Amino acid sequence: MIYNGIVSGITINDSVLANGKIALLQIEDPDLPDAVTVSGNLLRYQYQGWARRIVTLVDVSNPDGNEKVHVKALWDTGATESGISAELADMLGLRSLSGTGHISVGINGDPVETDLHRVTIDLNGIVKVKELVVVRHEGLRSQRVDFVIGMDIINRGRFCLDSSAGNTQMTFELIR
Numbered sequence: 001m002i003y004n005g006i007v008s009g010i011t012i013n014d015s016v017l018a019n020g021k022i023a024l025l026q027i028e029d030p031d032l033p034d035a036v037t038v039s040g041n042l043l044r045y046q047y048q049g050w051a052r053r054i055v056t057l058v059d060v061s062n063p064d065g066n067e068k069v070h071v072k073a074l075w076d077t078g079a080t081e082s083g084i085s086a087e088l089a090d091m092l093g094l095r096s097l098s099g100t101g102h103i104s105v106g107i108n109g110d111p112v113e114t115d116l117h118r119v120t121i122d123l124n125g126i127v128k129v130k131e132l133v134v135v136r137h138e139g140l141r142s143q144r145v146d147f148v149i150g151m152d153i154i155n156r157g158r159f160c161l162d163s164s165a166g167n168t169q170m171t172f173e174l175i176r
Helices: 086-091
Strands: 010-016 022-026 036-039 042-047 055-061 067-073 083-085 103-106 110-114 117-121 129-135 147-149 158-161 168-173
Touching: 022 036, 067 086, 083 086, 086 129, 110 129
Parallel strands: 067 147, 083 129
Antiparallel strands: 010 022, 036 042, 042 168, 055 067, 055 117, 083 147, 103 110, 117 129, 158 168
């Protein structure tokens, strides 16, 4: 399936090629939406049947560099802050924010100490957030995602989830 010029079902291979480029693999991915529509400031993601979770593709980059990485992101209304997998943070060469050290956050209801990083994210060219402070998540990749879109991003727009017709549709419209 192709949408917005991007082939769906692309995920990051953990290896980096000798020339420093990140190796990508094309795979079938049941987590990703079946259709994506972009219209003005509105993003619409459609899933066949009832989606157990909302996962989309997002570009994440180090604000100090030029390389961006295309990864899967989980939309999580229970997350106050957005987060990044430890593996992606390391791959992008993100530094811990100076002066913060480790902070305590609740992840899956358990308090843990972690670091904060600064990233730039881009959702289909509509939602671009520069210098976003995110929480480092050890073990996030085990959830088959590298990024969590939390309420710090969702609160910037109008978020709607509709499964009333037997299929799931999520829309997000940037309003600020």
